[in-house]
Amino acid sequence: MARYDHVHESLETNLLHAGRPQPAIEGAVITPIFQSANYLMGQESEYGQVRYIRLNNSPNHQTLHARLAAIEGTEAALVTSSGMAAITSSILTFAHAGDHVLAHESLYGGTQSWLQHDVPNLGLSYTPVDGRRASTWEAALRPETKIFYLEAITNPMLHVLDLEAAVRFARQHGLVTLIDNTFASPVNFRPAQIGIDIVLHSATKYLNGHSDIVAGVVAGSQAHVDAVRNIVNHLGGALDPHACYLLERGMKTLALRVGRQNDNALGLAKFLVSHPKVRAVQYPGLETDPGYPTARKLFRGFGGMLSFYTHTAAQASHVLDNLRIPLHAASLGAVESLVVRPSRSSHLGLSPEERAQQGITDELIRVSVGIEALDELIADFDRALQGAS
Ligand code: PLP
Numbered sequence: 247m248a249r250y251d252h253v254h255e256s257l258e259t260n261l262l263h264a265g266r267p268q269p270a271i272e273g274a275v276i277t278p279i280f281q282s283a284n285y286l287m288g289q290e291s292e293y294g295q296v297r298y299i300r301l302n303n304s305p306n307h308q309t310l311h312a313r314l315a316a317i318e319g320t321e322a323a324l325v326t327s328s329g330m331a332a333i334t335s336s337i338l339t340f341a342h343a344g345d346h347v348l349a350h351e352s353l354y355g356g357t358q359s360w361l362q363h364d365v366p367n368l369g370l371s372y373t374p375v376d377g378r379r380a381s382t383w384e385a386a387l388r389p390e391t392k393i394f395y396l397e398a399i400t401n402p403m404l405h406v407l408d409l410e411a412a413v414r415f416a417r418q419h420g421l422v423t424l425i426d427n428t429f430a431s432p433v434n435f436r437p438a439q440i441g442i443d444i445v446l447h448s449a450t451k452y453l454n455g456h457s458d459i460v461a462g463v464v465a466g467s468q469a470h471v472d473a474v475r476n477i478v479n480h481l482g483g484a485l486d487p488h489a490c491y492l493l494e495r496g497m498k499t500l501a502l503r504v505g506r507q508n509d510n511a512l513g514l515a516k517f518l519v520s521h522p523k524v525r526a527v528q529y530p531g532l533e534t535d536p537g538y539p540t541a542r543k544l545f546r547g548f549g550g551m552l553s554f555y556t557h558t559a560a561q562a563s564h565v566l567d568n569l570r571i572p573l574h575a576a577s578l579g580a581v582e583s584l585v586v587r588p589s590r591s592s593h594l595g596l597s598p599e600e601r602a603q604q605g606i607t608d609e610l611i612r613v614s615v616g617i618e619a620l621d622e623l624i625a626d627f628d629r630a631l632q633g634a635s
Contacts, residue, residue, distance in 0.1 A: 248305060250312040257317050257432060258501045265312025267305055279491045280304040294479065299487065301479050302326075306490035313497065314463055317432045318445050322471035324464045324478065325490060329428065329448025330356050331483030332462030336444055337361075338481075339474045340422045341392040343369030348386055349395035350377035352403050352604040354426060354448075355588070359595030361395075377407035378536070383415055394421045398437060399429035399537070401578075402553045402588040402612040403605060404528035406537030409544060413441040422470075428452065428579070433504040434547040444470055451579025452550070454496035455503050459489045503581060503617055507550030510623065511615040515552045517624045523631040525555040525609065550615045551578060553588070559608035561634035562587060566611065568630040571623055578614035583623060588612050 248267035254260050267277060282304070285297035297303055307325060314323035326332040333356075341347050349361060351374035361372045373386045377396055394416045396407050409425070416423045424444040425437045431452040437445050447453055449461035462483075464474045478484070485493070508531075515529035530537035531548030541548055556562045565585075566574050572583035576591040586592070593606050601607070615623070 248308075250305075250308045253312070253316045260313065260316040261500050262498050264316035265309045267309060271305060277306055277309045277491065277494060280306050280487050282487075294475065300482055300484045302475070302484045304487050304490070306487040306494070307485065310490055310494055313494070314465055317436075317497075317500075318427075318438055318463075318465040319432075319436045320438045320445065320465040320467065320471075322466065322468045324471050324475050325449065325485045325493065326462035326464065326478055326483045327485050328460045328483070329426075329446070329450055329462040330360075331478065331481070332446045332448075332464045333357050333424075333426065334360060335478045335481055335483055336424055336446060336464055336474050337365075337393060337395065338368075339477045340424070340444075341370055344390060345370055345393075346388045346391045347372045347393045347395060348375055348383065348391055348421070349373075349393075350397060350400060350405070350407055351375060352400055352405065353395075353397055354401040354428075355593035355595050357395075357426065358593075362596075362600075377412065378405060380408050380411035380415065387419060391419065391421060393424060395424045396442075397426040397429065398435050399530060399541075399549055399551065401429060401551075401592065402610065404429075404530055404535075404537065404551060404553055406530045406540045408540065409437070409442070410440055416443075417441070429549055429551050430545060431500065431504050431549070431579075433501050434508065434545045434549055438465070440544065443467070444474070448579075449493055450577065452504060452507075453500060453579075454493050455500065455580055456492075456496050457577065457580040457582070459492045459496075461485050461489055461493050504547065504550065506617045507615050508547035510617065510620050511550045511552050511613075512548060513620045514613065514615055514623055514627065518552075518554050518627065521628070521631055523556060523561060523634055525557050527554040528552060551612070552615065553610055553612040555607075555609045556611070556631075556634060557609070561631075562609050562611050564634035565627075565630045568633055569626055570630075571618055571626045572613065572616070578612075580614065581617050583616035583618060584614040586612050586614075
């Protein structure tokens with residue numbers, strides 16, 4: 247039987263080598279795709295040990311679990327069929343009927359819409375709070391509060407939350423902290439290092455980086471990950487081995503891609519902030535951004551995501567229609583730049599009032615900055631903005 251416990255010091259090396267099957271299976275340099283739903287029985291003593299794709303335990307899964315734990319700096323990790331499977335299964339693991347969840351008020355639209363519209367049907371309640379204002383949290387706390395749910399950099403407003411205060415608050419009140427680390431990626435931020443309990447990802451985005459799979463990640467202590475694994479196994483949120491193979495391949499270049507995306511996004515944000523057709527830019531790498539001091543303290547880089555407002559909705563439409571390099575498409579974190587209007591995509595599940603309350607208006611454009619040449623990207627945005635009247 248191969249072992250998967252091979253780990254190095256640095257994130258860069260671990261992205262390539264952590265969790266490699268030892269010895270290499272048939273001498274293969276990469277993990278071959280184990281496209282077998284089931285396996286011959288061995289000495290299994292519990293259900294989770296029975297080898298079956300839904301139980302997320304092929305060699306493709308085991309390699310990824312060890313690699314992801316190494317790069318997030320956690321004891322254990324688990325891949326899931328999507329980011330939403332990771333998020334929903336984790337929340338359902340740590341909060342049950344009668345329990346209460348605290349969450350930042352402006353989250354990825356899928357998460358927020360599920361918390362707002364579906365979670366109450368399961369007997370759970372949820373209160374949005376401003377994750378940047380620690381003084382307001384105590385008032386929302388209830389005896390039955392179990393979870394504090396956060397995003398490292400929020401989608402699409404690019405808020406950086408008071409993460410260290412959230413860890414202190416959660417410990418004081420016995421809450422489990424869950425963070426969606428998709429926007430930062432482990433290259434820029436490893437939440438377990440400041441004491442966050444559960445780290446979640448849509449691996450569809452930066453971890454894979456090539457817009458060709460949907461996948462999710464849960465990372466944390468062995469006990470926490472085992473508890474989530476039990477729910478994922480029952481809900482059926484396993485990742486297919488072929489998608490595991492693509493994720494393993496994509497992750498190899500994560501550090502290179504994100505380093506370049508950090509640089510490109512900072513360059514583009516600095517250009518946009520002084521453009522006359524731009525009303526405001528949200529990017530935690532700008533010194534004027536309210537999230538800058540926390541981002542500077544906790545993050546290695548400021549990330550590849552930014553959003554900006556034009557003065558009118560018509561101008562935003564013009565920009566989206568006239569950009570030549572970025573593709574007008576949902577999702578994010580890929581090598582190619584993408585632009586989208588969150589009010590018409592990720593946050594369509596919220597009512598117009600809910601969107602307006604969070605500043606998600608038709609003038610807001612979110613940019614997932616890719617690895618193209620920065621001067622060409624800037625020239626493209628300049629040309630598209632110049633023509634917007
Ligand atoms: N979290 C964030 C920040 C996202 O942007 C998304 C998707 O856009 C998700 C979670 C959901 O991930 P998935 O689409 O892989 O289910």
